[in-house]
Amino acid sequence: MGHDVLFFVPNVIGYFRLFLFGVSVPLFQQPYWFLLFYGTSVALDAFDGYFARKLNQTSRFGAWFDVVIDLVSRGGLWCMLSKYGYYMILVEWLTFLATHSIGSNWKATDDDFPYVCKLVMAKNFKTPLGAIAISGLHGLPIALYCQHFSLMTPTVSNIITLFLTCGRILALRVELFYIQNHIKSLLNSEEH
Template sequence: MATPRFQVLWYVPNVIGYIRLALLLAAWLTFDIPMLFLPFYTTSIILDGIDGWAARKLNQVSAFGAWLDVAVDCVGRSLLWCCLYQWGFFIACLEWLVFVCTHNMGPAWRSTTAPWWVEAVMAKGFKTPAGTFAITGLHVLPLWLYGHVKGVQLYSWHLPPTVHYTAILLLAAGRALCVPVELWFVWNHVHFLISEKPGPAT
């Protein structure tokens, strides 16, 4: 039986996180088979919305769960960017770098004093027009591009090419809006590290 310290590993939302990782592994193995890849990947996305609800409903919110949730998100997007394009690893590396910088600060990263253009995106938990635009680009663009590259019409619903490409441009603009915010958090963390007083010599 799990000791109290390790019981958090088996919280329902964290088990959902493990299932999401398994689905992403299956998606990676079937990357070139859209009819299999899409159900695996989209189920992982759907579960991403359920684990947070489960954590609040069951009172199983934990620091580990918050870390796992974002880590699985990064794994999923990295899978898409790196498999779709040779240059995709640049975006994946930026997202992982930001993940390290923000989560090293703990929950305080959301309340960090930031320039107005960062706060405009992050205000109210990203639930502002700018925040919604940025987060939609962050999460939806790589999946939409998968459909574009693989010739899957699911995303365009057989819409005219102009509408399909307009969607790509809008999503790309949303993702681009994330970049200065991400770079600010990296710089903010670097500034914190170089400003920190050195510890005693050992």
Template sequence: WAAYDTPALFVLLYSVSIALDGVDGWLARWLGQTSRFGAWLDVVVDNLGRGMLWSLLFEWGFLVCALEWCVFVCNHSTRGEQWKESFSSSPPLIQAIMANGFWTPLGVWVVGGLHCLPLWLYSYQWGLLSHWLDVPLWIQAAGTLLLAAGRLLALSAEVWCIWSHIEYLTNDEMEEKKN
């Protein structure tokens, strides 16, 4: 985060962190080194990084951060480290997003929107796309729309996770009152 004001270095370091996030889980599974703590820590590190970037990009960026933390609490408190595999009773869109641990075209689009949209917007704000990379304006707009659509799909899954957690909590209370 010390490199935030040095766009070329920041984009490089943040991109490396996104890439490592994609590799670390795969490597842990391949080596048989998975754990509940590792699954928890992976999401915590993701949320911290994205949350800090959203908060630096926009005054309202904390809302994206708050939503992601709320979903984290909902998913990990009821589903634990197997949260990615626990969506069999969810609506078809949510199942499609979550299928195969996000390793489907739709899942990759959603994760791309989740992880890459804030970096894309940072690059846009700092003029990296137009001045440094000489990306045409129409490609910048198309990239923004594509990533924003992926992030909106992520939002639909996040809202469903929160809603299903609220239902879970209130169903337990109703059953306790019956007993």
């Protein structure tokens, strides 16, 4: 397989997603154009996984690359929204580092997991609580962008932002657990 993986359909979709994000950056002050390019990049995230399974083109590189694209684009948006956006994406990168070091089995929970983390992660995040957390993770920066440019009525914007903030807090609880465990494992390996 080797270098062929780089040209798998899901990874080509990933390259296009990065291109769309790059096009969206200079359009940040033009909300409709920005959302067209950024939103298309985000929407394509569903297709790379679909084609990976459909075409039997799953790979370790593809799984890694998909998350990197999400972090680069979402991180870019967080940083464009606020000078403190860096801290939000820093937590996501640290979580990626922690989960990536575990391997593909990172979603498996055990008795050491806090109850809330188990609920959020149950059935591969495919529960109401998991869906809320994932929605907050992906949707909050977009909602804040829309709020910044007054693209929705204030009442609707506030309700959506509140809902997504709750989801982001749930995701943050899981992220902090993984970061904490990763640091513990590093410290424990120093002792041996």
